[in-house]
Amino acid sequence: MERGVVCATAILLAWCPCVSALNPSLDINQYAHRSWTIFEGFFEGRITAIAQTPDGYLWLGTEFGLLRFDGDRNVPWPPPAGERLPSRNIRSLLAARDGHLWIGTREGLASWKDGKLARYAELANQDVQALLEDREGMVWAGGSGKICGIESAGAVQCHGSFGRSISALYEDGGGNLWVGCTTGLWRWKPGPAKLYPMPDTPLGVIEADHGSLLIAMHGGTRKFVAGKAEKYPIPGAGRQFNPGRLLRDRNGSLWVGTNGQGLLHTHQGRTDVLTHGEGLSGDIIEALFEDREGTIWVATNDGLDSFREFAIPTITVKQGLSNAGVFSVLAGRDGSVWIGTDDGLNRWKDGRITIYRKRSSGLPDDVVESLYQDDRGRIWVSTNGGTACFENGRFTPVSGAPSGLMHTIAGDSSGNVWISDERSLLHLVDDRVAGEIPWATLGRTDYAWVSLSDPARGGLWFGFYRGGVAYFKDGQVRASYGAAGGLGEGSVSAFQSDRDGALWAATVGGLSRLKNGRVETLTSQHGLPCDAVHWVMEDDDRSLWLYMDCGLVRIARRELDAWVDHAKGTIEVTVFDSSDGVRSHAGISSYSPRVTRSADGKLWFLPWDGVSVIDPRHLAFNQLPPPVHIEEVKADGKTYWQNITGAASSHLRLPPLVRDLVIDYTACTFIGRRKIRFRYKLEGQDPEWREVVNDREVQVFESGSTPLPLPRHRLQ
Secondary structure (H helix, E strand, C coil): CCEEEECCCCCCECCCCCCCCCCCCCCCHEEEEEEEHHHHCCCCCCEEEECCCCCCCCEEEEECCEECCCCEEEEEEECCCCCCCCCCEEEEEEEECCCEEEEEECCCCEEECEEEEEHHHCCCCCCCCCEECCCCCCEEEECCEEEEEEECCCCCCECCCCCCCCCEEEEEECCCCCCCCCCCCEEECCCEEEECCCCCCCCCEEEEECCCCCEECCCEEEEECEEEEEEECCCCCCCCCEEEEEEECCCEEEEEEEECCCEEEEEEEEEEEEEEHHCCCCCCEEEECCCCCCCCEEEECCEEEEEEECCEEEEEEEEHHCCEEEEEECCCHHHEEEECCCCCCEECCCCCEEEEHHHHCCCCCEEEEEEEEECCCCEEEEEECCCEEECCCCCEEEEEECCCCCCCEEEECCEEEECCCCCCCEEEEEEEEEEEEEEEHHHHCCCCCEEEEECCCCCCCECCCCCCEEEECCCEEEEEECCCHHCCCCEEEEEECCCCCEEEEEEEEEEEEEEEEEEEECHHCCCCCCCCCCEEEECCCCCCEEEEEEEEEEECCHHHHHHHHHCCCEEEEECEEHHHHCCCCCCCCCCCCCCCEEECCCEEECCCCCCCCCHHCCCCCCCCCCCCCEEEEEEEEEEEEHHHCCCCCCCCCECCCCCCEEEEEEEEECCCHHEEEEEEEEEEECCCCEECCCCEECCCCCCCCCCCCEEEEEEE
């Protein structure tokens, strides 16, 4: 007796803190970049075309056939039995709105949908390099000197007189169809066709501004307006290049693929370049494509690259920082952000960076350590060569302040400034060192690693390198807290005061909360992904952000309140990891601040090689649910069905006495794939839903188990 298995779409729970379009303010080296190369065996031959069908799959046309890619697996497409494409050499691809995949080859045109392959005799033996679907649903194919329009009903009309080949098709915002060919640029419709001669063959055409067109051709780009093509230098490109491919992404940035000079990215009036020497898979760009989630795909002579925005981008030396070694970061009240580095003090304001060094500005030394802004708005800077105050555009040295290893600076309610070094606590009055209290005098064998003013009580909180918290006022420690009293163990590296009078402390052993002499510590036992907390910061919505060994963690205020009120023993958190642009480290800077909140609500923190920035109120979540598909069904080691063939999966018949049933599935997304959560259930086998993370296979039975007990099963 044969047994049936009905394969229904798996239920997907997907979450990923990623964008649906690229932020145009970022440089190309600030995006998440991934490469697949020929040398890794990912595919054979050059990728010459890219398309994405409505089911979410990415299709790659190569010199040796058609591939389907879901983000993990790259599967060669097999033509239906007894049929074949006009040629294996794919030249162009188009995913039409009705689900057809149009395939232009060196020897003709084909289309494929629902397992059916169609070929078009009108374009037989034609090199089909360009495909386009216009706003009316007509598909246009450019062959070797002629263009054909194909209606949805299948009727084909062709026209010639385009020279040796058609290299580009484009429909502008006004509905004009433009044809780039060896004879020049044609406006094909609406109205009578008209030829505009060009100095070279248009290889790519896109819309520019105010109704003009941007044209790529050998020797550079040209702007076509009012019937004339004028030279158009790419802003900031700075050198000669040969463009061949053009793409305007949905946020308005321009991507230019060149013939040997890599990839250009033009945005907000500036251009950055990525070449093979900087990580691009190759310098000859074959195709550019933007998918449904906003990822940019670049096919090169040696591979395939993707670019997507990190949820948390990083500012590095490539954006103008003086040095990659960043020790401290401080948000000024005027909207600026001060960044202390191993080679100068950087001031970021309105997207521009000003660098202060010893030689040019009077800074005591170029190695900048801790930062602090006092009540008068002055910026205090400790350096390897002493401490200074910045006011009215210049630095004034602090008299009597020693040099080197100033871990934290804070001011009390009386206007005094306190600086912690490894030996003692320095007391400054009127910008001079008025006293020095050895840490041993305060009962410590270590030193304060972090400090925070307590405006309500007038004193200071100190967190210590070897653990413990102390409240200090009027030259004395008034209260102390340690691990024996419930504080998290290990170094205390950051404080955050709460509106209800509580103090949060980041420790190696968790996030501790102090209020009214009582200490509670939030750890992995309560829902944190790990225990070590390097810093804590509250955002404008009162959520807490924690930088931890296992990533950047956001805890919503409602979760914190429920835990504090003991209404909830385990909290839910959001974790941002390396896939979101977060670089986690076991160690952190020994200077402060390590995190700051700027006037616009953004959080700035230190990943060791720059400054990372996150905007808590504009977290770009991917709102597109990824399509989910059953990919393959195998029983006892034999494949009985694959969805790449286009065959229907329902009412699949399996042989009797099946003992080992394996069902492969996938979610077609190219963002945050490691975080995708699936739920599935085999009716008749599973009493409850099973939930898995980043798994793509259901192994329903294992070898040697009891055969399938029922004649019919349904996978959901």
